[in-house]
Structures are given as structure tokens and as C-alpha cells.
Amino acid sequence: MLGRAVWRQRHARIAHRVLEQQRRQQHSNVLETLRSRQLVQAVTSEDMAKCLARPVAVYCGVDPTAASLHLGNMVTLMGLLHFHLAGHQAIPMVGSATGMIGDPSGRSTERTALEAQELAQNVSGIEAQLQRFFARGVEYAAGRMEGLDTAGLREVQVLRNGEWYSGMGVLEFLGSVGRHARIGTMMARDSVRTRMQSEQGISFTEFSYQLLQAYDFWYLYRHHGCRIQVGGSDQWGNITAGTDLIHRMCSSAGQTDAEAAYGLTIPL
Secondary structure (H helix, E strand, C coil): CHHHHHHHHHHHHHHHHHHHHHHHHHHHCHHHHHHHCCCCCEECCCCHHHHCCCCCEEEEEECCCCCCCCHHHHHHHHHHHHHHHCCCEEEEEECCCHHHCCCCCCCCCCCCCCCHHHHHHHHHHHHHHHHHHHHHHHHHHHCCCCCCCHHHCCCCCCEECHHHHCCCCHHHHHHHCHHHCCHHHHHHCHHHHHHHCCCCCCCHHHHCHHHHHHHHHHHHHHHHCEEEEEEEHHHHHHHHHHHHHHHHHHHHCCCCCCCCCEEEEECC
């Protein structure tokens, strides 16, 4: 009897190790999957592959400048869905705060400011779309991906960035974030440089957008353990602003062993 009990324990340990190995492989293979589907434009560092050896939080932001998600959003969200299916924590974030400003990336003119009621309606509608997108994405994948454990997937967290900006004043933002920003770097980014060379130029509001998106990444990194941001190819400058801010904030706090943050862009 003792020999049989020992055998069962040993067998259980081996089975557990095999399962853990399979899970680690599933987590890390997501980058290869995205590349095989031509869903990777660039990554901030190839070290991101090491980061994916275990479950991490990954986020993708969507600004509610319209009542519905558009095709560009769907492409980047498809990338986030692959992270979700690989066992990582997916965080689709609705820019309920940054939507009041508008991202200048890829635009030749400034966006028209939305009324508060219209913005609120857009936020609610897009949140519902995001929930349906991931629910149906998992349902679709379950019928086509052999061995997919849908019960073991982490719950998708849909967040609003207005949650962390609502209690923050401009002086606090400038004191905590602005001191780590470098004007030369901000002006060198494509979205800013292109607009500055245009006839209309760029407003301070739009110029500051990259700092707000960078702070989103920092907040999610600090409070949700988010280490990866996914975005369209037009978001490279905003994403690297976030990884730079995280590095500077950690360095200024003496956190020399802090985990690195990464960015991944998807072709649009």
C-alpha cells in the first residue's frame, strides 16, 4: 500500500510539472503566434519574450472619440485577445479622461472637443462593445483551439482612466509626471513633429497627450502589475513615452531592480 501511495504522489508531481510546463509554453508562445499572423510591427525590446514566460497584465487603450469602436481598434484588440487566450491578464482601457483631449497621432488637425454627455454615452457604449468582443472572441476560439481551457482564463478587466485622473490636480500631475518628461524627446516624436510642421501647428493640450498616455501605463504598471502595452503602429511614440516614464519613475525612487515594461505595436 505504501509503495502505491508513493507512486501516486510521484505521478501527481510529474503531472503537475508537465501541466505547468505546458502553461508556461502557452504564455510565452503568444509573441510567436502574433508574428506568424503578421500582427507585430515592432517591440520595444526582445526581452519581452522572457517577460511572457509567466502570466502578466497587458493593456490596450481606446479613446471614446466616437460612439463605436472602429476598424483600427479591432485590429489592436485582436492582439490583446491573443494575450488573453494565452492566459495573460487583458486590460482594455477606455480613455474617459483622455477622450476629452484626443490623440494627435495620425491627424493633421485638432479634434473637436466632445460635450460631456456625448462623451459619457460613447464610454458606456464602447465598454459594452469591449465586453462582447472578448466574450465572443473566447467563444470563437474555444471551437477552434484544441486544448483551450476557457475556465482557466483570467477575467478581462475593462477600466476607465478617468478613475485615476478624477482626484488629480494639474500641480500634482506636473510635479509627479512632468518633472520626468524631456521636451526634446517629446518634440522629436512623429505625431508632434508632423503637426508642428503643418500650417495649423499643435496645441499645448494635444502636445501633452503623450504624457497622459504615459501616466496611464505607469498607473496600470504600479496598481495592476501591467508590464506590456499593445497599440497600433501610430502609437509607437506614446507607448515609448510610457516605458520611459516607468523607467524614470522607478529609477528616481531607487528601485533599481524594478521589472521592465514593454510595448508592442500592431500594423494598421
